[in-house]
Amino acid sequence: MNERQDVLDRAWTDLEAVVGREYVWPASASDAIDGLQPTRIIVPGTAQEIAQVLQYCSSAGLGVIPRGGGTQIGLGNRPQKADLILSTERLNRVIEHAWGDMTVIVEAGCTVEHVQRTVGEHGQRLAADPRWPEKCTVGGLLATAESGTLRIRYGAVRDLVLGVEVALPDGSLIKAGGKVVKNVAGYDLTKLMIGSLGTLGVITRAVFRLHPLPVATASYSASLSSAGEAVRLVLAILDSYLVYTGLQVRADRADHISVDVRVEGIPESLQDQFEKLSKIAAGCTFAEAVRDPWKARQELFATPGSSLICKCSVLPSQIASLCDVVFRHAKSAEVAATLVAQATGVAEVRLDAAPPPSLAEALKNLRAEVNRLDGTLVVQQCPVAIKEALDVWGTVKDAAPLMKQIKDKFDPARMLNPGRFVGAI
Amino acid sequence: MDSHLISEFRSIVSDRGLVTAAEQLRTYECDGLTLFRVVPELVLLPASGEEIQAVVKICHRERIPFVARGSGTGLSGGALPVKGGVVIGVSRMNRILEIDVPNARVVVEPGVTNAAITAAVSAHGYFYAPDPSSQVVCTVAGNVAENSGGAHCFKYGVTTTYILGLEVVLSDGSLVHLGSKTMDCPGYDLVGSFVGSEGTFGIVTRITLRIIKKPECTQTLMAAFNSSSEAGSAVSRIIASGMFPAAMEIMDRLALEAAEAAVHANYPNCQALLLVELDGSAREVELLMDQVGPICTLCGAWELKLAKSEAERVAVWKGRKAAFAAVGRISPNYLVQDGVIPRTALPRVLGEIDRLSVEAGLRVANVFHAGDGNLHPLVLYDRRIAGQEQRAMTLAEDILRLCVEAGGSITGEHGIGEEKKQFMPIMFSAADLEAMQRLRSAFDPYELCNPSKMFPGTDTNFQRPIAYEPHPIEKAGLAQRY
Numbered sequence: 001m002n003e004r005q006d007v008l009d010r011a012w013t014d015l016e017a018v019v020g021r022e023y024v025w026p027a028s029a030s031d032a033i034d035g036l037q038p039t040r041i042i043v044p045g046t047a048q049e050i051a052q053v054l055q056y057c058s059s060a061g062l063g064v065i066p067r068g069g070g071t072q073i074g075l076g077n078r079p080q081k082a083d084l085i086l087s088t089e090r091l092n093r094v095i096e097h098a099w100g101d102m103t104v105i106v107e108a109g110c111t112v113e114h115v116q117r118t119v120g121e122h123g124q125r126l127a128a129d130p131r132w133p134e135k136c137t138v139g140g141l142l143a144t145a146e147s148g149t150l151r152i153r154y155g156a157v158r159d160l161v162l163g164v165e166v167a168l169p170d171g172s173l174i175k176a177g178g179k180v181v182k183n184v185a186g187y188d189l190t191k192l193m194i195g196s197l198g199t200l201g202v203i204t205r206a207v208f209r210l211h212p213l214p215v216a217t218a219s220y221s222a223s224l225s226s227a228g229e230a231v232r233l234v235l236a237i238l239d240s241y242l243v244y245t246g247l248q249v250r251a252d253r254a255d256h257i258s259v260d261v262r263v264e265g266i267p268e269s270l271q272d273q274f275e276k277l278s279k280i281a282a283g284c285t286f287a288e289a290v291r292d293p294w295k296a297r298q299e300l301f302a303t304p305g306s307s308l309i310c311k312c313s314v315l316p317s318q319i320a321s322l323c324d325v326v327f328r329h330a331k332s333a334e335v336a337a338t339l340v341a342q343a344t345g346v347a348e349v350r351l352d353a354a355p356p357p358s359l360a361e362a363l364k365n366l367r368a369e370v371n372r373l374d375g376t377l378v379v380q381q382c383p384v385a386i387k388e389a390l391d392v393w394g395t396v397k398d399a400a401p402l403m404k405q406i407k408d409k410f411d412p413a414r415m416l417n418p419g420r421f422v423g424a425i
Numbered sequence: 426m427d428s429h430l431i432s433e434f435r436s437i438v439s440d441r442g443l444v445t446a447a448e449q450l451r452t453y454e455c456d457g458l459t460l461f462r463v464v465p466e467l468v469l470l471p472a473s474g475e476e477i478q479a480v481v482k483i484c485h486r487e488r489i490p491f492v493a494r495g496s497g498t499g500l501s502g503g504a505l506p507v508k509g510g511v512v513i514g515v516s517r518m519n520r521i522l523e524i525d526v527p528n529a530r531v532v533v534e535p536g537v538t539n540a541a542i543t544a545a546v547s548a549h550g551y552f553y554a555p556d557p558s559s560q561v562v563c564t565v566a567g568n569v570a571e572n573s574g575g576a577h578c579f580k581y582g583v584t585t586t587y588i589l590g591l592e593v594v595l596s597d598g599s600l601v602h603l604g605s606k607t608m609d610c611p612g613y614d615l616v617g618s619f620v621g622s623e624g625t626f627g628i629v630t631r632i633t634l635r636i637i638k639k640p641e642c643t644q645t646l647m648a649a650f651n652s653s654s655e656a657g658s659a660v661s662r663i664i665a666s667g668m669f670p671a672a673m674e675i676m677d678r679l680a681l682e683a684a685e686a687a688v689h690a691n692y693p694n695c696q697a698l699l700l701v702e703l704d705g706s707a708r709e710v711e712l713l714m715d716q717v718g719p720i721c722t723l724c725g726a727w728e729l730k731l732a733k734s735e736a737e738r739v740a741v742w743k744g745r746k747a748a749f750a751a752v753g754r755i756s757p758n759y760l761v762q763d764g765v766i767p768r769t770a771l772p773r774v775l776g777e778i779d780r781l782s783v784e785a786g787l788r789v790a791n792v793f794h795a796g797d798g799n800l801h802p803l804v805l806y807d808r809r810i811a812g813q814e815q816r817a818m819t820l821a822e823d824i825l826r827l828c829v830e831a832g833g834s835i836t837g838e839h840g841i842g843e844e845k846k847q848f849m850p851i852m853f854s855a856a857d858l859e860a861m862q863r864l865r866s867a868f869d870p871y872e873l874c875n876p877s878k879m880f881p882g883t884d885t886n887f888q889r890p891i892a893y894e895p896h897p898i899e900k901a902g903l904a905q906r907y
Contacts, residue, residue, distance in 0.1 A: 100661055100769040101798075123667055145609070156608070158617060159586050172856040180765040181797040182583065182837035184572045184621050185845075185852055186879070187861045191585070191617025200613075212667035235527050239550070241641035243706050269709040276706075313607040315528040345528075346608050375607050393611040398601045403613050405867035410860075422612040 008083065011060050012040055015084075018052045019044045023090070031085055033065055034078040034384045041085045047107075047165060047173055047204035053086060054202065055171025058413045065417060066198040068109060068137030071130075072144045074381045076197055076420035077392055088139050091204060094118045102210040103162060103179055108139030108203050115208075124210040127154035131298040139203045145195030149262070149294045152343050153245040154211060158194045165205035166193055169411045179207045192406070199421045200410040214264035219246070220277060220286040221260045221293055227323035229284075230257045234343050235317060236280050237261065242273060247343035249319055250296050252336075254327035260293040261286065296340045300350045301381065308351045308359050308382040310366070314375035316345045325369040333362035348380070360386050367394060393422040426466045430487065434469055434511075437479045442517065444468035453512050456497040456504040457559070460760075461843050465492070465506035470514045474592065474600070474630035480513060481628065482598030484873060492875050493628045495536065495567030498559040500761055501842030503571060503623045507877055513628060515566050521545050522631070529636050530589070530606055535566030535629045539573075542636065551636040554581040557838070558746040566629045572621030574838035576745065577702075579796030580671045581637070583838065585620040590633035593619065593626070596873040606633050618864060623840050624875035626868035640704035643671070644714050645738050648721040649695035649728040653677050653791060656699040657771035659724035660795045663701065664768070666720065668713055670796060672702040679755065679790035680748050680803070687751035690744030693728045699795070700741060748792045749803065756788070756805035758814070760821045764828030765837040768798040774831050778802055778824055785820040787813070799837035800828065826851060841879045849881050 016024050023043040031038055044050045057064050063081025067073060068088050088109035095105040099122035106115055112133040115126050129148035130136045136146075142164065147156040154160065163177025166189070176189035193203055224230045230249050237247055246262030263273040277286055300309055314322050319341050326349055330337035333351075335358060341347030349366075353359045363386065367377040371394070379392035396403065400423045407414070407425045419425075435443050444450060445467060454462040466489075471477045484491050490510035497504050506512050518534035521541065525531070526549045531542055539560040542553040556575035557563055563573070569591065574583040590604040604616035619626050650656040656675045663670065676684065676698045685692055692698055701717050703710045718729050732738040752759050766774050775791070778800075782789040790803040802824050806817035825835045829851050836845060849858060858880060868874075 098767060098769065100665065101767040102664065103767070145614075147609075155582060155586055158614065159582055166860075168856075168860065172860070174857045174860045175854070176857065176860070178765075178832075178834050178852070180767055180833045180837070182574055182578065182765050182794070182799045183834040184574075184583075184838055184840055185834050185836050186841065186849065186857070187864050188572070188585065188617055188621050189860060189864065191614045191620075192864060194617070195614050212669060215667065238529070239527070239638065241638070241706060243709070265706070265709050266712060268712055269706055272706060272708040311609070313609045315525075315530070315607055317527045344608050374605070376605070376609070376611055378609075378611050396612045398599075399603055399612065399615055402595075402601060402615065402867065406613055406864065409863035409867050 007060060008039060011056070011062060014056060015042055015053060018056065019049050027085060033073065033082050034387055036079055036082040038065060038082045038085050041087055043087045043090055045090045047091065047167060050086065050202055050204055051167035051171050051173045054167050054169050057084070057415050058169045061413060062415060063418050064415050066143070066202045068140030069111060069132070069135035071132045071136045072140060072146065075144055076417065077424060078384065078387050078419065079417060080419035086202065088137060088202070088204070095205070097122065099124060103181070103207055104210060105179060105205065105207045106138050107205055108137060110138050112136050112138065112141060119210055120213060123213050125213045126160065126208050127211045128157050128160055129294065131301065138206050142194050142203050142206060143196065143198045147346070148297060149246045149248060149342060152247050158191055160208050161190055161194060161206055162209055163207040164190050164193055164203050166201040167204050168201045169413060169415060173204070177207065181209050197417055197421045199407060199417045199425055201416070216267040216270050217262065217264045218270050218274070219260060219262045219289040219293060220274065221258050221289045222281060222284045222286045224257045224259065224284060225255045227251065227254065227257055227320040230259050231317065231320035233259050233281060233284065234319065237277070238316060238343060240276065240280050242276050242280065246294055248293065248296070249339070249341040250293065251323055251339045254323065257323070258293070260289060262294065297348055300338060300340060300348055306353060306359070306383060308363060308386065309380045310349050310363070311378045311380055312347045312349055312370050312375055314345045314347070314370065314373050316343055318373050318375065319345065319347065321373060322347055322370065322375070325366060329362050329365045329369070333358045335359060335362055359383070360389055364390070391424070396422045430483070431467065433483060434467065434480060437476050438469050438471050442470040442472060442476070444470065453494065453497070453506060456499040456502060458500050458502040458842070458844055461502050461505050463506045463508055465512040466509060468512045468514060470517050472517050474594070477513065477628055477630055478594050478598055478600055481594050481596065484511065485597050485871065488871065488873065490873050490876050493566070493570070493624045495564030496538070496562045498563045499567060499571060499842065500763070500839040501836070501844040503840050503842035503875070503878060505843045507875070515564060515628070526551065530633060531636055532631065532633050533565055534631060536564050539563050539565060539568055542634070546636050550639050552639050553634065553636050554587060555584045558749065565632055565634070569620050569629055569632060570622065570624045571838070571840040574799070576672045576674055576794055579673065579794065580669055585617055587635045588616055588620050588632065589635060591616055591619055591629055592631035593629050595627045596869040596871050600630070604633070623842060623879055625865055625879060627874055642707035642710045643702060643704040643738065644710055645700060645702045645732040645741055646714065646717055647693060647730040647732070647741065648699045648701065648726040649693035650697040650699060650725050651695070651727070653697040653775050654772040655725040656697040657775065657795060659699055659721045659726065660771070661769060662720050662724060663717060666716065668703070668717070670701050671704040672700065673794070673796035674700040674745055675791070675793055675795045676745065676748060677791040679788060680752065680792040683751035683755050683790065684744040684748045686754050687747050688740070688744040690740050692744060693730060695728070699726070700745065745792070749801070752790055752803050752805065756807070758806050758808045760804040760817050761839070762800070762802045762804065762821050762824055763836045763839040764800050764825050764833060766798045766800065766828050766831040766833035768795070770831040771795065771798065774800070774827055777827055781820060781823050785816050787817055787820055789820070794837070797837070798833065822848065843878055846879055847881050849879070
């Protein structure tokens with residue numbers, strides 16, 4: 001115990017020498033991860049410093065929790081070790097916006113909103129819309145691979161990234177990909193890093209491809225009384241010539257469902273798009289959305305409390321079955337449920353209940369049903385007690401040994417977010 | 426090879442799946458890059474994933490290196506056999522297993538050709554977006570290995586964007602499933618890691634991919650310019666105006682001459698031709714195409730021609746896609762390069778290529794995906810003239826260095842393979858390459874899958890032919906090079 005304390009005390013002094021005294025902060029209760037209390041927050045000022053910190057922690061055997069804006073810090077299993085939080089908040093610059101090339105190079109701690117403001121000056125945007133863009137950092141966006149409502153048209157976050165710079169546990173600072181939109185030189189380590197939840201390295205910089213900001217945007221919603229009808233409508237839209245940039249199903253009861261459609265383009269074509277939409281919708285009526293329906297993903301997280309939020313991924317045609325399953329189990333467990341599904345088949349579901357045991361029960365049943373649909377369920381936020389009872393990622397089948405191999409090669413000391421990712425990697 | 430081993434392989438793949446005759450083995454001595462040749466010990470053509478698995482298990486037990494092969498159309502020597510190794514061809518596994526139109530998913534065996542997917546879903550109004558020029562013959566497995574692109578990836582993205590799930594056999598013979606039919610399979614993005622690994626991670630036995638709905642309307646404009654730089658500036662202006670074309674391609678005079686001779690696409694007679702393709706809703710395409718013309722004229726275009734019918738459009742693209750092969754008509758030999766630069770560097774880099782070309786005394790034809798800055802300079806030479814091939818290779822390397830200095834890449838879609846492995850350090854530091862090796866060793870700790878490719882300093886003992894020899898399939902008149 002005392003020996004451990006000595007290691008930590010020495011570490012803080014040594015790390016002060018790396019990042020500067022004023023950037024080693026004591027951690028407070030609000031920095032705890034699933035009840036685990038880190039001792040310090042280390043705030044390096046450069047990518048090199050991040051690499052040095054990782055190298056130090058690797059050899060000293062310290063558990064490191066990388067953190068950007070902290071919007072998704074609850075994602076993952078309970079860490080096995082959390083000695084310090086490594087914050088990227090000082091790496092917050094947009095390095096280069098090559099607007100003629102429609103690319104932007106940004107540091108990991110830069111918020112998504114800051115990126116959007118900068119590239120927006122030239123009529124461009126990063127076609128990603130994570131929750132809380134004013135807090136969500138680029139590094140966090142990539143580590144969690146959170147894709148929002150624009151994905152249906154512009155692809156997942158992984159499809160928007162051209163390259164990354166990553167600090168590895170051995171202290172090296174590597175570059176993967178590049179800054180051109182087409183590049184197949186070497187292995188695609190960019191893809192490996194995106195969505196790896198900071199378990200292989202810490203992303204310090206990213207290059208994105210950009211898209212033009214639409215001149216005009218319109219969103220329409222329709223109300224339906226069954227999930228079956230809603231999904232029939234969604235499939236008809238998917239199979240049409242409509243150029244939508246958002247397509248979503250929202251439900252808070254089995255018989256209270258909305259379908260939202262967003263179209264973008266030049267003003268002259270929007271009317272044309274609306275007419276097409278009305279024709280496809282046949283029986284039901286689309287009206288201009290009064291409240292911004294695309295904030296629904298974020299609103300799921302708005303009120304804390306004894307809630308559980310999970311991401312269920314099924315095929316688009318299975319969204320109706322998913323709705324049925326969610327509301328059936330919610331009813332029998334006496335929990336309230338809200339569902340926001342993108343037409344990609346990725347749905348986010350919130351379950352509310354007073355006593356956590358019924359939540360855990362509902363979750364277990366829901367996961368079994370989703371797995372029966374060949375889908376996956378990942379818990380995004382839940383009370384710590386539930387994390388002790390199950391793996392938030394579910395089970396990974398025959399690829400699990402390969403993932404473990406990769407982790408061993410990049411982080412042999414298991415110091416980055418230890419235990420948090422799939423199979424307790 | 427030991428006769429017991431050969432019979433063991435035969436017991437798995439049967440006579441039909443075994444190639445042992447010397448003259449037949451020569452068919453597999455190279456891929457689309459004929460510069461390097463190695464005759465394999467044996468070629469195996471399994472008919473199922475189980476057979477691939479069984480074959481690989483033997484290779485693993487005996488530590489025999491193997492190279493997977495689709496149709497052999499790759500342009501960087503990725504399917505070049507390795508000395509003492511076997512080739513495992515997937516061409517017999519060419520069934521489309523499942524077409525799920527409502528969910529826009531297709532499941533295929535590895536030997537299905539790229540174009541066969543679009544052909545199978547076209548009646549439903551869908552297509553498979555990545556469109557390498559060799560799409561009629563190249564296999565999806567080869568596309569997965571090389572992360573193939575095509576003319577339309579500026580808007581639609583490359584192969585990796587469309588692959589959701591892979592079933593693969595690793596070098597120890599184990600079968601693993603990467604990704605899934607649904608999005609966001611939990612865990613590391615193994616599909617994203619595998620795609621583009623050029624056959625060094627394992628052999629694909631089954632692929633789940635995404636198709637997309639055909640746009641309502643597609644229009645292609647040809648604009649004739651007096652120089653590639655003018656055409657390049659039109660590209661920048663079109664982008665700056667907020668448009669997002671499906672494709673933008675430039676061909677210079679030499680490439681045009683060749684393509685015209687080969688396909689009679691009816692291109693305007695000019696120094697540089699720009700193709701701009703817009704797609705989307707009919708109304709929007711019409712309104713935007715009205716803006717593209719004047720932008721081109723402003724940048725110096727003196728003739729605009731809109732491909733009106735579908736037949737005209739097909740002819741325009743046929744010429745473009747045949748351009749590489751067509752260059753064979755105007756030069757006995759040529760090297761194809763595949764560097765990428767930031768689009769805004771186009772005019773400067775094209776000027777530099779001209780200068781290098783004059784200095785080297787060799788002609789360079791340019792065909793390129795201008796939207797994404799992917800150049801395809803074709804260095805023309807005559808191997809029969811002493812020293813020309815060496816000069817051509819030096820020129821090609823200088824062009825790649827130029828691309829990297831401009832902030833680009835040494836390959837946009839052809840891959841590193843055998844051809845460019847020595848150039849990797851131009852782009853990547855020792856630490857970058859070391860990180861890639863870690864990933865490789867996680868997939869293939871035995872270094873049996875396509876060893877000696879992609880990374881510098883590994884020797885393949887390839888043989889360079891003394892005089893130019895076309896590929897045996899070319900000689901037989903069964904195929905031409907793209």
